[in-house]
Amino acid sequence: MKTFKDTEFAHIREMTGYSVKEVAELFGKSERTIYRWENGESMPEENLLRELTSIYNVRSGQQQTDEYNFKFIDLFAGIGGLRKAFESIGGKCVFTSEWDLACRKTYQANYDCDHPVNGDIREVDLDNMPEYDVLVAGFPCQPFSIAGVSKKNSLGLPHGFHDATQGTLFFDVAQMIERNRPKAFLLENVKNLVSHDKGNTFKVIIKTLREELGYHVDFRVIDAKPFVPQHRERIFIVGFREDVGFAFEDLKLPQSGPKLGSILHPENGSEEPELPYTELTDAKVADKYTLSDRLWEYLQGYAEKHRAKGNGFGFGLFGPEDVARTLSARYYKDGSEILIKQEGKNPRRLTPRECARLMGFDKAGQAPFVIPVSDTQSYKQFGNSVAVPVVEAVASHMLPYIFKAMRSTKDTNQAEMLFEKVEAYV
Template sequence: MKTSKNTEFSYLRELAGYSVKEVASLFGKSERTVYRWENGETTPDNRIIQELKAIYEARSGNKHNGPYKFKFIDLFAGIGGLRKAFESVGGKCVFTSEWDQACRKTYQENFDCDHPVHGDIREIDLDSVPEYDVLLAGFPCQPFSIAGVSKKNSLGRPHGFHCDTQGTLFFDVAHMLERHRPKAFLLENVKNLVSHDKGRTFKIIMRTLVEELGYHVDYRIIDAKPFVPQHRERIFIAGFREDAGFSFDDLILPDTSPKLRSILHPEDGTEVPEPPYTEGSSATVASKYTLSDRLWQYLQNYAEKHRAKGNGFGYGLFGPEDVARTLSARYYKDGSEILIKQDGKNPRRLTPRECARLMGFDKPGESKFVIPVSDTQAYKQFGNSVAVPVVEAVARHMLPYLEYIMGTGGRPAATGKPEQLVLFEKEVAYV
């Protein structure tokens, strides 16, 4: 049973299959007391939590202490792209935080969590986070306040990330790294993080991770095109508590790209129908995804107006043998960045199922990833997510270095100091 509750008690109660009234009877408590546990007003004894876990495991036959290589936490989790990738290399997720309720619903429908999905990271008690080896975070890109830093520089006063990044969500990531000192981390962001706020944001992030927190760090901007039929550039920042010789330079990417045909509905009867995305025995794409005459004319007029001005704005029209533009969170508005050609009629949007395949949550031809939300929410969620196969490649690349630090593997071949960090140190003066 899945739930969007936030308290550990409510989560386990629903997993165990009990109502509030049944729990009150089982443990000899009043329903009012149980409702307080449910809403987080008070906390039940640990004995009750453990018993609910035992009941759920006994009923489902699902033991959550099976074999795994390392433990990780999933921050700014979205719909679980980072988690899906790191589970594929033997990781076990022990803590999750995601503020958006619709994302939490999708996340919990697709992952067998033995812990609640927490909300706002700023409200998390760091002492309540279980032990872990790797921190994963796709944190938002936000500007830092430079004024206070400049003033302290002029006065000769020390400053650090507690001052420089206060009020941003990167601060919470850095605070966790400082408090828990995990063996490794992976941060993901848009490629423009490097140039954001004239480069100041990235300078402070790197200074925080390298100089203040003492991690050995490398970064790389990776296009998802070798893995999925989509141009999607994202920056990945990997850090290790010890110098294991890690470098992104050794990450070899495929030199070919799949085409859109691999993720589109075939519409020839070979795919099982999946309402509301497809219809009829041939599983043709539902008519609601075809653009109306009015919207299609508007997009054409808009593109022509900007072409006349010498601008590149406009829709993107693609066929089965093409590679698409980047899927964005605004796709729900008009679908203009990725429109699919159709013979004899207006182009159409991708269906949410095709978006799941385009982002690697489903493999080509699969329909396993549960999409429990509206099309609008699904487009937002996939547009904000990572391309899962890219992160899987990064996770596989990081794994030998993590195992070496954990003492479960030999030292990987040394590659020298990461080239990107050398360039960073040579060409960029810290703020």
């Protein structure tokens, strides 16, 4: 049985899994200082003890307190998957931008917004943004031009990302980072961003973030399979204004994940009925989600046609012990990528409630995610969203470095204030 030291600091440090050396590096202290705190020879700094406690609470899945750890803004917010994840590590959202009205309806039904949900990001007044520490954005991917910088210089025209990304929505994100200089950011996109336009798009993005905006950037493609029962690969790009030592290679992912049975309606009366997704009797899935004979015959014929040509196109048929394909925004059309087997009848689509569970918006012990829109809109929204538990893992990994970045900024500001006082005195 593991024996903990008597002091609160030592107990929390050991519970987080950090070594003394790791805590010393994270806090910018000597190992001797950490040992003194652990042995009770001196008291730890109150703010550092709070940081360590917050990191422990996040990693152990405990509820965050009302006191927030940092402020963040949520761009291309969709239905708030990134927000949900960053609130789970003690972030406070102070600004939201989402142009789609149906997404805004869902967003506002689920989050306590003490600020308006802004529309088009291109119309945001960058000079009147609230103060924030972290920027998060699931920006859409658009084609970029590769700027001829020397020619632009000779003509006195904008160059660099101001030209190469002009007209794309990434340009607006980059502009905001350039203007507000947040301590950190998280950008999320589809896996194909890396190979888009033969890799040129991704090269422009990374060059912009690293060379032109001066951030320390790392990225990683992560499959949601260890967290939810679907294959869903997305790229996550993390940047810090200061070199705080963040690296994706340190992020450890679960070795195995859940199966589809964990998110499907049990249909045995063990859950409360939810109209219109389930019927009142035993909460069985409503008949409308079962494919018609005509649609089922069409999908089988379409799959056979392509199979004969040697193509892999076709429907995906799954049972409770399987892991599904990626849920896409086109799911409302025919549901073909994720069809659920049914005994003695045609397969069915997932219900919107099952989609909420599949994407990690619904969790045991929490109130169900509110779905105030039609099935068509909800399928589009969940299909376009992030898998929340994946972002929670990334955000949790970022938290110690966000604290470190905030302390670095605070120390710099204090040094500048002291210098100004000395200058004034002299």
